Amino acid sequence: MRWGVVTFPGSLDDSDAVYALEQVLGEEVVRLWHNDRSLHGVDCVVLPGGFSYGDYLRAGALARFSPVMETIVRFAHDGGLVSGICNGFQILCESGLLPGALIRNRGLSFLCTMVRVRVEDTDTPFTRSYRQAEVLHLPIKHGEGCYVADARTLEELEDNRQVLLRYVDSAGRATEEANPNGALRNIAGIVNATRNVFGLMPHPEHACETLVGGADGAGIFRSVRATLSEGLPARAASVPPGL
């Protein structure tokens, strides 16, 4: 399978996503440029973290108008897999591929810290290699990570099991203390109704190696690979031992 990582002007963690996928997980990666309408045959698109367009107007507001996003929206409507991390999640909400919005952190400051998130549903291409209710240690680093949506949308998300990651404490409870940014219902990541578009605020690409902070994030990428590899011959692993 082939991954595509998009670079907008101001994207920051695009290179980190490419490194994690290519060097750490041994995946085939194509870098996609914001002005290029072609997705070059990728199977899964990653919208990375950063400050695309300097967060001008609102985080993610301008990126949604870029040529590559037009193609990505069609790709998603056709069932293609899309994963938006942090600024990528913001872009997905701005372009209507995911419901709700990400607003300023409750504490009003940018916050970079490790959080615990619980895997709420494993029946998606992004979470199937985790166990139900598994708790992951992942880094967050954002100023606008507070997920909000109206009451009806929130109910739908819960009823349809579209909440994939929820902030929890060391005892696995979704408390206020465990919530770093005020996100409603401690929501850290959601999937769309057709379960092919995933947005999350934590950074799994920064959690693929124990050396640099832990490897709990690798499962998200491995889940996608497993989904797409179904029925295909097992690929000779270039995944480093211990992951």
Place this chain on the structure above:
Amino acid sequence: MTTTLPPVTAAQAAEHGLSAQEFERFCVAIGRVPNLVELGVCSVMWSEHCSYKSSRAVLRNLPTAGPRVLQGPGENAGAIAIGDGLAVVFKIESHNHPSYVEPYQGAATGVGGILRDIFTMGARPIANLNSLRFGSFDHPRTRYLVGGVVSGIGGYGNCVGVATVGGDIYFDRGYNENILVNAFTLGVVRADRIFRARATGVGNPVIYVGSKTGRDGIHGASLLASAEFDDTTEAKRPTVQIGAPFTEKLLIEACLELMERDAIVAIQDMGAAGLTSSSVEMAARGGLGIAIDIDQVPKREATLSAYETLLSESQERMLIVARAGAEAAVMEIFAKWGLDAVVIGAVTDDGLLRVRAGGEEVVTLPIEPLAHGAPVYERPYAPPADLEDLQRLDLNQIPPPSDYNALLLRLLDAPNIASKRWAFQQYDQVVGGNTVVGPGSDAAVLRIKGTKKALAFSVDCNSRYCLLDPYVGAMSAVVEAARNVVCGGAEPLGVTDCLNFGNPEKPEIMWQFREAVRGLRDACTALAVPVVSGNVSFYNETDGRAIPPTPTIALVGLLADVSHHTTQWFKSEGDVVLLLGRTREELGGSEYLAAVHDLVRGTPPWIDLAVEMQVQQVCLQAIRDGLVRSAHDVSEGGLAVALAEACISGPNEMLGAEIEMEAAIRPDAWLFGESQSRVVLSVRRKHVSRVRDLARAADVPLTVLGEVRGRRLRIGSLIDVAVADLRRAWAEALPRRMEE
């Protein structure tokens, strides 16, 4: 030749910050009286900030060479080879005055400026650190300044995608009206692809790239950074530059992409004194001239004059000397990233700076005097009159504490010791994917992709020590930074220094400066760490009150094997706690004395450089031999604080310890004294004898202090506190004061 612009008067020269003698010196050098635009050019090139006229003579003594040094002082940053065909490029710089006047933008543009100094040499920046000094919390402006500066550092650094991985923050009433913001950046580059800022090739095009030029920052270098504060300070607000990190991010990508080709011969960022300093300095290094047409410069306002254009310190701009014929390649790359790129002039062979505006030549000045003609002052110096008295400390006058537990909690609550998480959690610590150890331990550690290696960083300066004895204080800054990096598992490699002082025209300040540089020289020589770059910031005074001397040291170390990285917190119950080094009965300059008795007196803890080196060597060898579970340098607050930090500062569950006390000196000195050259180690029981052997072979005292155990810190019969209580005091101190 020149212009219809009239020659200036002596009064105008004075307004520009030039003394009567300096003005005359310049007129003699160019053989006439300059016009106003030329005066502007001279005033910034000869400002203290750009010319180092008060410090050059003293700085000559610093050790700047070494077998791995690829670039010493003289370029935009220093460079040291690290093997695997790579080099590290790094520097620290101050942005003190602007940050006091406008904390967010002052700090933000400080970060922006130092980043440019690194990537202008072809190195992708991978690590930022910052050293901050604020006034005391009971000063009304402190909270506002702290909030603004931290916000500004995060606002710029995070948006530009360079991880901020360490630093230090101190509070002292001596900085009430003069805060310090020193910003450090390091980048990695292929050793054979380092770009320099030396103009070559007569006829080569000079290309301006980046943001448009506006009116911000004019005279930032000459009048803001090179003068004290007084009641006209507020009016200096327009001299603070405004930053745009998104533009800088595009600039980084565009420049690094350009540097992969063979299109350019020289590049320099436009920092202090903007277009003027970058063009003059590049021409000077090449022994050539440069001719510019101001009308070609992209401007924010059409009405910008030649004077304003030349002196503007608008951010995010670079000046490039390209190969003749490579202009198209440069334009193409900058167009791709959405940045302006315009040919504004050419390299010449007449040794002149020629500037045209509106069709006439408004500046015709020889490069040599501009770049190298500023006077080199050997200013008078004498120790401060009150220093001898200040150094007197009679320990018999210091009553021992009645409640050691309360005292320990009080020290952990002191802003200089307490957790700085409130600040560093506002910084992106992981972007770039290299952070092995982030803020919160003695040294930050970043791995180098594609190798087994890693880099370690620390920035240090105890200004109280420097006030009491600038020579010993400066030495302490160097050895402490080295010790921190050693505790992280690295071998010290090189230093960059930011020397922050008051008004050098005052003999006592000049004395402090000379003494500090002497200490810096002796320590760097003994430790074999060259000073490859640095910065001097003078005039940190308000209404005649100077800051304590603050020679800030940032030190970079190298781990041959990243797996040797070590952190400062205890790891497992049952591990044995050891102390390397000796504790003397000395309390001079200690946090204990300041926080509890409100005294800054005595002499700073003594340093024996030979002893220090031996302690560092034993620590590093033990780490390399795989014997060390945790290593923590003993500094402010002394041994009790170091032990408490080892218990509480880790990311996992806290661990307690049972520690025996030594009875030979007075207890508060043993617990809270800040004797140098000491490290607290924790090792597995089975490894104690091997560490003892290493210490014995190097003649380093080693004491078995006790054991990691339980959930309380017990030291002798004097200290017995739950680690949860220690942690609460330490973690809440800064947030509580910021929210008050």
